[in-house]
Amino acid sequence: MEELKEKLSTIFGKDRVTSNQVDLYPYSYDMTECSPGMPDFVVIPENNQQLVQLVSLANECKIPLIPYISGNNVGGLTIPHHGGIIIDFGKKMNRILHVNEDMMYALLEPGVTFGQLKKYLDNNHSNLRYSYPFAPPYASVVGNAILSGMNNLSCKIGSMGDSINGLEVITGMGEIARIGSCFYGKEHSDPGSWWCRYPMPDLLGLFVNWQGMTGLVTKCAVQLWPNPRIQKCYMVIMFGLTDIVDVLQEVGRSEIVDDISAVNTEVIKMTCEIPEPVKIPGEPDFAAILPITAKTEKMMQAKEEILHQVVDEMREKGIQILLIDFLEFAKIFNLRVRCYHDLPAVILSLVEYSGLTWFGSYAPMHEMKLLIQKVYSIFNEHGIPPFIYMKSMKSGHYAIFRPIIRYKKFKEEKKVHMLLEEIAETCINLGCIPYKTPAWMTEKMRKVINPGWLQLFERIKKCMDPNNIFNPGRWNT
């Protein structure tokens, strides 16, 4: 180990390598109930050359490499279960390298945070915007994108994995590869060349959603979007447990909103600091916010007319639905609920407990009503206030279904894990596909995934990482 430390210090510099227990400890766990694991080292890289040398050393010593940015993934993805070297990209590889106004993209290092990007765009390119999740400002843009996060433009553009134009990666062979339209240029790419993912053979799929199992991502180009000057936000309030699904579908399909994010009533109460909320008879079941943007007043009026029409049609079917201006509502009801609109933001209900975990999944729209019914019951059976978050993705092509559990860390792990297992079992049986999966969850999924996919997956992993150094254990590799 001392010899290895010497070699790492030669690569990164003494100040950028540690094996002290007190330094390693914060990297050994996250907010979830996933069991902790201590790394052997933490290194802080500054450039690709250091990482190429690291990959070579890791292959030689057969030591795991775990990429880490801010540790805010809710899935135990950066907990090293086989020791190894944590690569903390967040400290030094955190530059916004280029913003291209013409082709609307930003080229980023992995450590760039949402808060950093928003501030930069607001100050320098206010006609462009990115898409932000229900995550704090200190969470990573690239982490969210390469794990197919869902953000506040997702009804319009879908998963954030779809908005990647290109990546620069370091492979298991220690090669630096540029993927996407940036692949032109033998030595270096032009900063203006990161404009598209296609139409060459799509190698991005070898790195997106792989949880760091196939290589290290050192640059990522993400699409930006026009930032229209006219912005409003509506809110629907639903009386009827599953009627919110009609909103996700019908309003999604109308193609007038940027996003549809829905939470149950208990979550609204959690946001207003009622810690163990109970839904009282007479209260609505769900609420959703619908941000709408437009280039002109006429366009906004047209969109609002369509929205009212869609809502009226739902009322004619007997659905009890309220449609109000969200920002006006927030002013009178409680400004805390603006956190769902003013993204990126620290969402109090997600951070006020010491532990947080979830079954976050992409879900088939046609099963959403059943999912809500079943999972709501499961929460109640376990005596835990339901916390369900949903989105409509890409005009309603599919949905996000995310039951969330807050708990007291180091005290309630067992109870929480039992609840999460039951939810996972139910949701997987109804076709949900979890993202940011801990190993116990992928074990469940493997039982129902077709053998052809599993064989192909294993072969690609073996080909990309013959010594299994990249985040081993993920997806039970």
Added chain:
Amino acid sequence: MISIQQPKDLIAIAVHNILSYRANDPTYLSLVTRWKRKIIIILEPFYPLAIIFDNGAITFQKKEDTGADLIIRLSIETMLDLAFGRMNLLKALVSRKLKIKKLYKIPTLIRFYRVFFQTVKMMAVDPNTDHFTIFESRKVEVV
């Protein structure tokens, strides 16, 4: 200093928010601290909420009963229209978007207007959208 019951339901959360907003305003305090009334507000399509003013201590009950001094019924849309100046109280009454039982209790109505509806209008025009900076200095005991 006034005290307000910790809310557990959505309407009480909203009313708590409204009644806390001017907790540092001496004019508001003079209206609330020497006043003993029960006002029921029915914000449609939600449930009735009784607001009990007891000389500076404000509590909530989720029920409608005959012991109220005033019963006010309006929709959430009308509430927002009143708050943001798209409608005034008289117009709301005339158009039956605002219904008041025991309207003859004029002093109670006037005081509740000053305590509640004037506050809502002040909140609507407040440019500050940060909950914590607005409420961190408000002297309210939550019980």
